[in-house]
Amino acid sequence: xxxxxxxxxxxxxxxxxxxxxxxxxxxxxxxxxxxxxxxxxxxxxxxxxxxxxxxxxxxxxxxxxxxxxxxxxxxxxxxxxxxxxxxxxxxxxxxxxxxxxxxxxxxxxxxxxxxxxxxxxxxxxxxxxxxxxxxxxxxxxxxxxxxxxxxxxxxxxxxxxxxxxxxxxxxxxxxxxxxxxxxxxxxxxxxxxxxxxxxxxxxxxxxxxxxxxxxxxxxxxx
Amino acid sequence: xxxxxxxxxxxxxxxxxxxxxxxxxxxxxxxxxxxxxxxxxxxxxxxxxxxxxxxxxxxxxxxxxxxxxxxxxxxxxxxxxxxxxxxxxxxxxxxxxxxxxxxxxxxxxxxxxxxxxxxxxxxxxxxxxxxxxxxxxxxxxxxxxxxxxxxxxxxxxxxxxxxxxx
Numbered sequence: 001x002x003x004x005x006x007x008x009x010x011x012x013x014x015x016x017x018x019x020x021x022x023x024x025x026x027x028x029x030x031x032x033x034x035x036x037x038x039x040x041x042x043x044x045x046x047x048x049x050x051x052x053x054x055x056x057x058x059x060x061x062x063x064x065x066x067x068x069x070x071x072x073x074x075x076x077x078x079x080x081x082x083x084x085x086x087x088x089x090x091x092x093x094x095x096x097x098x099x100x101x102x103x104x105x106x107x108x109x110x111x112x113x114x115x116x117x118x119x120x121x122x123x124x125x126x127x128x129x130x131x132x133x134x135x136x137x138x139x140x141x142x143x144x145x146x147x148x149x150x151x152x153x154x155x156x157x158x159x160x161x162x163x164x165x166x167x168x169x170x171x172x173x174x175x176x177x178x179x180x181x182x183x184x185x186x187x188x189x190x191x192x193x194x195x196x197x198x199x200x201x202x203x204x205x206x207x208x209x210x211x212x213x214x215x216x217x218x219x220x221x222x
Numbered sequence: 223x224x225x226x227x228x229x230x231x232x233x234x235x236x237x238x239x240x241x242x243x244x245x246x247x248x249x250x251x252x253x254x255x256x257x258x259x260x261x262x263x264x265x266x267x268x269x270x271x272x273x274x275x276x277x278x279x280x281x282x283x284x285x286x287x288x289x290x291x292x293x294x295x296x297x298x299x300x301x302x303x304x305x306x307x308x309x310x311x312x313x314x315x316x317x318x319x320x321x322x323x324x325x326x327x328x329x330x331x332x333x334x335x336x337x338x339x340x341x342x343x344x345x346x347x348x349x350x351x352x353x354x355x356x357x358x359x360x361x362x363x364x365x366x367x368x369x370x371x372x373x374x375x376x377x378x379x380x381x382x383x384x385x386x387x388x
Contacts, residue, residue, distance in 0.1 A: 027302060034294050042286040050281055056290050063294050064301060120274065125256070125263060126249075129235070129270035138278035145275060161237055162276040196268050196275075 015079035023070055030070075034063050037083055044087040047158060048095065050143075058094060062087040088159075088173045095151035104148035104195045106202045113137045113144075121203045145195055153188035160185055228255050228262050236269040353379075 013021075013032070021029035038059060045058035065086050066073075073082050109117070116137035120128055146154050159165045159173075167181040176184070223231075231248070256263040339347065352360040358380065365377075 027298070030298065031295055034298075035291060038291055038294070039283075039285055042290065043283045046281045046283070050279075052287070056286065056293065059286065059290060060294050060297050064297055067298055067301060120271070121267070125266040125270050126253070128274060129266065131270075131274055134278050138275060142275040142278045146279065157276065158279065161272070162280065164237060192272065193268060196271055199271065200264070200267060 016075055019070060019073055019075075019079060022067070030067060033079070037080060038063075040080065041083065041087045044084060045091060047163065048091040048155075050139075054094070058087065058090050061090045065090065085173050085175070088155075089175075092151060092155055092174070095154060099151055104145055104198070106199060108144060109141060110137075113141045117141060117199065117203060118206065121200065145192070145199075148195060149188065149191055152184050153191050156181065156184045156188045157192055161189075223251060223255060225255075225259060225262050228252065228259075229265055232262075232266055232269050236273045 013029075015033065015036075018029045018033050022033070041059045041062050042055050045055035045062075049055050049058065062083065066083055069086070073079065106114070116135055120131075120138075123131070146157070149157065155174075156170060159170050160167070165173075167178055167185065170176070171178050171181045174181070231252070252266075256266060342350070349361055349364040352358075352364060361380070
């Protein structure tokens, strides 16, 4: 069986050998896999959840599920990808479990978030588009916005729009057909865009009424 | 470029994993289009907002707390113990159900036996046990005392008995 050498030039067993040994009852072998992929799984959970506790729970759940389903792992396939699928599905299950969908309303935004939004939307679109710096208010606003989406919409928006995965890649991770991914993507975009339009309209009418209230001053400025 | 082309390009820029800079000539073409087309300008604002909000949810890759590995190990140990326990548990459940079925079967057989016995009239039962005990004089007495037994039947049965056993 193929073995690699680590940085200290020691022979390290490859994933397949460790899986075989785990299946034969070697508890230590699976622990090696946990240490090998723990960081990657923790960061997959980070794509969907910010809280460290949540990410730890997902990591734990992923390895537990992998251990229980180890006999279904096909030799020759990438163990890492197999594990990733379990992790993303564990995230999806967690999103579904914590689903408390609320209508997104601008009225629910904190004052700081509202201010951030107004300032952001006051910029020209190009500038906003190319803005690199992040703000805690944007994070909070984004979390509220995403919480109003269904778990499916949220998942595909993050994986496709934010992380740049292809529909084929998402299909493989989730066990969905390409057409199912495309339909979900279409719905997710529509749902998110609807909320974003509402934000833009709300911001526009807010700035219009503000402008009206400040009319004498704004005239002076011009 | 038509609005359709522009929007396609904008959606691509918004999605690109690289920083969303729109370069040189494309930028100029886009700016020219946007200044004449408020609908596309509004679309870019929407994409820009979407992009910035989605990007805000990104977290940098980090190492998990070292205690996580200990937690996972503990959970796996628990799982191994549980699956071993559940094997014995299943074996015990199986054995217990086999015992219950056997007991029910025994009770059923005993019940059937009692029922059959109760269906036989007392005198016939006594006759049968007298025959089984080879107490033929008693059997004979019962035959002639009883009304339900036919004399011929019993006598022929007695005649079929080997002589030496009388």
